[in-house]
Amino acid sequence: MTTSVFAHSRDPFFPDVLDVINHEKAPPTLIDEPLTKTQQTEQLHHRLYPLNYADADTLAKQLSTHAIPLLSKQGRVIADSDANSLSIVDNDKALSEIADWLRLKDTPQQQVYITAHIISSSQDALNELGAQWGLHTLKTTHVEATSTHPNTISPPSNSALSIPSLSALSLHQNTKNPLHSIAFNIARINGRLLELELSALEQEKQLSIIASPRLTAAHEKTASIKQGTEIPYVSRDNETTRVQFKEAVLGMEVTPMIQRNKKIRLILKISQNTPGIALVQGGSEHLSIDKQEISTEVTINDGETIMLGGIFQQKQQEHTANIPLLSSIPLLGVLFSHKRDQQSRHELVIFITPKLI
Template sequence: IENFESPYNPIQVFNQGGGTILVNDAGLGVDLGVNNPTGSFAIELLTQNTFLDLELSALENEGTGEIVSQPKVLTGDKQKASIKTGTEIPYQNATSSGATSVQFKEAVLKLEVTPQITPDGRIVMDINVNQDSIGDILPTGEPVIDVTQVETKAIVGDGQTLVLGGLFQMSTVDTVEKVPFFGDIPYLGRLFRKDLDDMEKREILVFITPKILSEALLD
């Protein structure tokens, strides 16, 4: 293990807590400490992490949230850590000769954190959150990727959870309202059925829990 400049010679663990969770516009359902009524970027420290996993599970059970991922990564003092989750979108790209090839564009949620340990044992984090979402499709068939990026700095205690909020996703939800039985009749069923396209707004909450690991724990 490389010796770092910090006298603690630590390795950091990130996203030990809730990871990344999507919350729909029905609300949190439980109080996680994030107060963000205006829809702007928000940052909050959780003073009690004891019941965090239970609270996040309650969101999923109530249908108001979905845990997307719970990754962990090790890094050193003043060393950047990167976590990325998402998908690659395939599309056909035509060359000047007329040949086509399949290309890919990433639509991901990317988190970069650079920690630094203070003399009193707390952790300063430089945080960069990048949220991609699929936008319009160009006439060439190439997808447009909409990007939301947030950079911030925070200082937390060892094992304390930081919550980042204010990153939003808009998606179209297709629903069908129909009269039972009659709505399923071929051709005539359209008279008893209504197809709806609703826009759903979901907030992405990112939970970061850094922990200092001593050399004894790493052996």
């Protein structure tokens, strides 16, 4: 419906008023004009953020995948790996929030200095050290021990082991080499001067220090150390002879995670692999590796020492005692000599001490 207003007036401004009234009464008219760029989106700005400690690629991935929901829909981020910096284009609000987030992330990560002592000890020496089993129940993710003929010991994943031990398990070799008996234990010992006591017991020949590796690792970063040899062996395949290598090393791999109240969570993998026997099959020689490995996950206090043990080695040795000259008399010499078998049992024990630095 259209309404028109007609009037007569001598006022020169009256026609203008009528035009306004008629415009108010007229049906609305749609104006199809494109929105300006400012109306479509907020104004974008470019910022360059150099990083000192954090990794630019890692942070850029978190921003671009919206794992950290800070970028707007129009925002873009590019990482410069060489300069370790982030180039970000976004609106003022998003850039301000990203800058605050980067200040929190770009801080030096606290590090953990880890000292380990790997020893072969008698039970008497462990008692003298004051090691006590059965004090705690710790989470263990995997335990493995492999002999010449691969046998694997693996408790269920994420299982909790109640100390003093996982049920006694044994591996035997059909040779005169040392027998291996595996039982996995974890314990904490008091904070006495461990290194001095270990050295004293080694001088008394009650234990043998195999290695004392030391590592420094950042929060949630894996560090490893290993020492040993690569053993060559010959393999034949389709009349082709190749020389390959197998590692026989003593190694440690650790990933620390720093928690509150100066607690440290450690993901540990310790292995002692030694050369086994060579098996000949089809003209090829296959070398076996005797493996002793522990993989575990524990949480301990800063400066506390934890002990991993329970890998036993039993050695059988034959000793002959005789009387010189008389024992060499034919037939009668056996009367002046004596043979006896001696068994020795030692335990492979690892002491781990993490320290925040």
